[in-house]
Amino acid sequence: MPSSKLDLLQGTLDVMVLQTLYALGPLHGYGIARRIEQISGDQVLLNQGTIYASLVRLQQRQWIAAAWGVSENSRKAKFYSITRKGRKQLAADAAHWQRLAEVINRVLALPTEGGAQ
Amino acid sequence: MNALLARIRSFFRKRELDRDLDAELAAHLDLATDENIRRGMSAAEARRAALLRFGGVEPAKELHRETRGLPLVDSALQDIRYTLRTMRRDAAFTVVALLILAVAIGANTAVFSVVNTLLLRPLPFRDPGQLVWLEDTEGHEGLSSLTFPVGVFEAMRSRNHSFQDMTAYNAFFGFNDFKLTGRGEPERWIGLPVAENFFPMLGVQPSIGRLFVKEEYQKNGRNAALLSHTLWSQRFGADPAIVGQSLTLNNQSVTVVGVLPASFDFGAIFSPGTKVDFYFPVIMDDIRRQGNVLSIIGRLRPGVPLASARAEFAALAPALRREHPEWYATYAARLSSLKEYVSGKVRRSLIVVWCAVGLILLIASVNLANLLLARSASRSKEFAIRNALGAARSRIVRQLLTESFILACGGAALGLLLAFVLTRYLAHSRTIALPLLQNVRVDGSALAFTILVTAGAALLFGLAPGLKAAGGGIHGALKESARGASEARTQGVFRAALVVSEIALACVLLAGAGVLLRSFLRVLDVDLGFQPGRAIALRIDYNRSAPQPARDAYFHELLRRAEAVPGIERASITDSLPLGENRSWGFRVQGKFYAPTDSDPAFVYVVAPGYLKTMGMRLLAGRSFTWHDTDSTEPVILMNEAAARRGWLGQDALGKMAVADRARRVIGIVGNVRETSLEEQAGPEMFLPITQARDLAGARLILRTSLPTEAIAAGVRAALRSVNPNMPVQNFQPLQQLVDRAVSPRRFIVLLVTAFALLGLLLASLGIYGVISYSVSRQTQEIGIRLALGASAGQLQLSVIARTLRLALIGIAAGTIGAFAVTQWIASLLFNVSPTDPVTFTGMVLVLALVSSIAGYIPARRASSVDPMIALRAD
Numbered sequence A: 001m002p003s004s005k006l007d008l009l010q011g012t013l014d015v016m017v018l019q020t021l022y023a024l025g026p027l028h029g030y031g032i033a034r035r036i037e038q039i040s041g042d043q044v045l046l047n048q049g050t051i052y053a054s055l056v057r058l059q060q061r062q063w064i065a066a067a068w069g070v071s072e073n074s075r076k077a078k079f080y081s082i083t084r085k086g087r088k089q090l091a092a093d094a095a096h097w098q099r100l101a102e103v104i105n106r107v108l109a110l111p112t113e114g115g116a117q
Numbered sequence B: 001m002n003a004l005l006a007r008i009r010s011f012f013r014k015r016e017l018d019r020d021l022d023a024e025l026a027a028h029l030d031l032a033t034d035e036n037i038r039r040g041m042s043a044a045e046a047r048r049a050a051l052l053r054f055g056g057v058e059p060a061k062e063l064h065r066e067t068r069g070l071p072l073v074d075s076a077l078q079d080i081r082y083t084l085r086t087m088r089r090d091a092a093f094t095v096v097a098l099l100i101l102a103v104a105i106g107a108n109t110a111v112f113s114v115v116n117t118l119l120l121r122p123l124p125f126r127d128p129g130q131l132v133w134l135e136d137t138e139g140h141e142g143l144s145s146l147t148f149p150v151g152v153f154e155a156m157r158s159r160n161h162s163f164q165d166m167t168a169y170n171a172f173f174g175f176n177d178f179k180l181t182g183r184g185e186p187e188r189w190i191g192l193p194v195a196e197n198f199f200p201m202l203g204v205q206p207s208i209g210r211l212f213v214k215e216e217y218q219k220n221g222r223n224a225a226l227l228s229h230t231l232w233s234q235r236f237g238a239d240p241a242i243v244g245q246s247l248t249l250n251n252q253s254v255t256v257v258g259v260l261p262a263s264f265d266f267g268a269i270f271s272p273g274t275k276v277d278f279y280f281p282v283i284m285d286d287i288r289r290q291g292n293v294l295s296i297i298g299r300l301r302p303g304v305p306l307a308s309a310r311a312e313f314a315a316l317a318p319a320l321r322r323e324h325p326e327w328y329a330t331y332a333a334r335l336s337s338l339k340e341y342v343s344g345k346v347r348r349s350l351i352v353v354w355c356a357v358g359l360i361l362l363i364a365s366v367n368l369a370n371l372l373l374a375r376s377a378s379r380s381k382e383f384a385i386r387n388a389l390g391a392a393r394s395r396i397v398r399q400l401l402t403e404s405f406i407l408a409c410g411g412a413a414l415g416l417l418l419a420f421v422l423t424r425y426l427a428h429s430r431t432i433a434l435p436l437l438q439n440v441r442v443d444g445s446a447l448a449f450t451i452l453v454t455a456g457a458a459l460l461f462g463l464a465p466g467l468k469a470a471g472g473g474i475h476g477a478l479k480e481s482a483r484g485a486s487e488a489r490t491q492g493v494f495r496a497a498l499v500v501s502e503i504a505l506a507c508v509l510l511a512g513a514g515v516l517l518r519s520f521l522r523v524l525d526v527d528l529g530f531q532p533g534r535a536i537a538l539r540i541d542y543n544r545s546a547p548q549p550a551r552d553a554y555f556h557e558l559l560r561r562a563e564a565v566p567g568i569e570r571a572s573i574t575d576s577l578p579l580g581e582n583r584s585w586g587f588r589v590q591g592k593f594y595a596p597t598d599s600d601p602a603f604v605y606v607v608a609p610g611y612l613k614t615m616g617m618r619l620l621a622g623r624s625f626t627w628h629d630t631d632s633t634e635p636v637i638l639m640n641e642a643a644a645r646r647g648w649l650g651q652d653a654l655g656k657m658a659v660a661d662r663a664r665r666v667i668g669i670v671g672n673v674r675e676t677s678l679e680e681q682a683g684p685e686m687f688l689p690i691t692q693a694r695d696l697a698g699a700r701l702i703l704r705t706s707l708p709t710e711a712i713a714a715g716v717r718a719a720l721r722s723v724n725p726n727m728p729v730q731n732f733q734p735l736q737q738l739v740d741r742a743v744s745p746r747r748f749i750v751l752l753v754t755a756f757a758l759l760g761l762l763l764a765s766l767g768i769y770g771v772i773s774y775s776v777s778r779q780t781q782e783i784g785i786r787l788a789l790g791a792s793a794g795q796l797q798l799s800v801i802a803r804t805l806r807l808a809l810i811g812i813a814a815g816t817i818g819a820f821a822v823t824q825w826i827a828s829l830l831f832n833v834s835p836t837d838p839v840t841f842t843g844m845v846l847v848l849a850l851v852s853s854i855a856g857y858i859p860a861r862r863a864s865s866v867d868p869m870i871a872l873r874a875d
Helices: A012-024 A029-039 A048-060 A084-108 B002-012 B014-038 B043-054 B057-068 B071-089 B091-120 B150-159 B198-202 B229-235 B266-270 B306-323 B338-378 B380-388 B393-428 B444-471 B474-482 B489-524 B548-564 B611-615 B641-648 B709-723 B735-778 B780-788 B793-825 B838-864 B868-873
Strands: A064-070 A076-082 B131-136 B163-170 B178-181 B187-189 B191-194 B224-227 B246-249 B252-259 B278-281 B294-300 B333-337 B535-539 B568-574 B584-589 B600-607 B619-622 B636-640 B657-659 B663-670 B685-689 B700-705
Touching (some): A012 A029, A012 A076, A029 A048, A029 A076, A029 B014, A048 A064, A048 B002, A048 B014, A048 B043, B002 B014, B002 B057, B043 B057, B071 B091, B091 B338, B091 B393, B131 B306, B131 B338, B150 B306, B163 B198, B198 B294, B333 B338, B338 B393, B338 B735, B489 B735, B489 B838, B548 B709, B568 B611, B584 B641, B636 B641, B641 B663, B663 B685, B735 B793, B735 B838, B780 B868, B793 B838
Parallel strands (some): B191 B278, B224 B252
Antiparallel strands (some): A064 A076, B131 B333, B163 B191, B178 B187, B178 B246, B224 B278, B568 B700, B584 B600, B584 B657, B619 B663, B636 B685, B657 B663
16 A cells, blocks of 8 residues: 555655665666665655655756766666765765664653553 | 755756656556556556555645745746736736836936935935035125135135135136137137135045146246046047146146046036136235135035034134225135035925926826726636635735836836936036036936835835725625625725825825916016126126237227127127126225224126116116226226115215225216025126226127127127137127026026926826716716616706816825925025015916816716716626
């Protein structure tokens, strides 16, 4: 059911794209979208088309670079790779999300008073 | 920062990036389809699944574009393109709106340029804030009472502590001109004698050559001249080689030592309406005994305020008076900043004009707001459809504001053009005696002002329809215009309020213009004491050192020959003209008690026989001069009424003795002649016969003719040359010109304010017409029903006109209150007209009521001629 999928928080897609490129090396847009869907276990609500806005944004910030190439089944496609600046940014973003997640976890772990309903 | 640069780069590479994106997305879908086929789907199914997962190609592209480019600029460009399209479609509206704006903005820019030059900008001198103007303070008007003797100038200059330096020029330069000979036709030039430090103190440097040096200020020293920029460029074709050459002026050799810069125009600053051709050193010893001759300017020491200089001079003057009772001066110096002296007199008038033109802009904006409202109401369906198609309301408001701004910018561009033309005309008009007018141009600050005004106006007239569009709902709009509901009530009230305020503003303008115009007419109606029409003045030469009988014979012969020219009715000679240069002397009535340095002051004219008749003056009692009054007969004098009253305190002056330059018998009393301005009552005046006076300030031939100047010029030239072959005979000056110059500032102001008032009236009537005809067209069906039910055309017309008049009357009532306040405020500019002038106010109310009825009648007629069947089927 689509409604049970997670809506992406602002800015999270950018981190996912960076992390995917960092972990898996150069990929084309479709590849990145598929990897994110697979890794999230199809939990993320992703219109694959939206990935391109994220890609052009990251590119303009010079965190990733793009070049036309040929895919494994010999189709022409644009391949993206993470840059050095992008790796630095990823490290910062990852730390940020880690801390945020910890805080959220801790808040949610508070014991409920008077029993949960 | 990099990201922004990248966005700007992308903005300009749209097509290329779009192609790249298309290819990339196609590749994406192909890759997805391939994978789906590998999983065992059919080709068509695989493609469909891929598209589904992709989730809309167009939105993805849109998102991509917004992310990479400048979406705000994109939508603004879209709005602009759309606006230009609608403007083309609605050409009539666009033209009217642009014209209104062009006139309003152009007039504002032009007036601002004038105000900026005359009031706001500092004078074109070094540290102009330090410059101070000094005036002698005697009760009566006239140059003689405002100037100082050489001795006083020198004493003040050496003994004060407030000024770094003081300088002076001979204020009576206009009486005598200089004859240039040896370079073609003889010419007449006006030269200004200036003190040694005149140019250095003001901070004026010659554009070529040098300033005067010490030797040139010594008696019998080298003769030197500096040329004005205008003379240099017009007479000598801007040839720099003129510097160092010598000219023959009044039969003396004078060396041109330099040319002054174009930025220095003496006449424009110190003496509006006069031109100075060249400058030469004043030899103080030559004029030491001539009494009050110098106008003085001082430069304050840094940090010394004007008030302390005033205090110092208040003490210095009495001290000088004790030491030198023989100097003819009141010694009391009145100090004002030079800026105040130059533009103080016109400040109030200019501010009035500035306000008037501001009101015009306000009326124009309100008018446009009204027009745009009417248009946006008829476009509400368009907005509703756009809204339904997904345009955000903010986007529609932005669209409307864009339209206003584009209109305003178009109007501003046209307006600037208009302002350029107007300021050029003003700067080149030599007939308006306003200071600094020659320097008026549309400069950087005028441009900035225009931008400000334009933006303000655009906001003002764009906001109303914008807010309206923001407030209306889709359903309401679609329903309303789909099926002729009567106009929404609130909007009708709002538009009516706009029209009422327009009428009120027009009312204020009309009343202000009315009282100013009536003052102007009263001024023109003033009894001048002479008849300027068909009289012409002309400077003539005479030999200053000739003995009296020879001079008399020369003048007599000149007049005889001039009167023989066909078309010349009378001719005479005077040394000064009313409303021109003036000088005054003291006279003493024999047998009356005076303190040792006291006398009664009076303007002096030295005139030839026939002067009164030639000028068209009135002889009230006694006789006038004849050629039989000579050096060997009793010295005689004519007094005007004011002088007779002042000297003899109401007793009959005829036949009594008065001492002017010598004891003279009063042989006649003449009517007063306005001397300094048309507005001021005439002061005491006395007339000396040319045959009995050595001290002639200059000589001018006065001709009364029945023909136009061009018709008599050749004859007069020939007649004068036959007596004196070397005489330059140019510059025939109609006396009417003197009167015109004297009233030119008032004429200028009145012309502007009246033009603005008429413009305001036109705009207001357009506004009424717009509102009424719009509301009539919205009520076509209602009118059709009423006609079908038997209402007559006359009844319908009456009801529309009644509605119009109701609006007009509210506006007039509000406007009249404002008008009373405004006319009180400008009371000091009025002449013989009360600020609550009943004629003006009645006229204003009638004109406005009449114009609004006409503006209402046209749509009323249209309404009543509606065919009920067509009206009911409309929409």
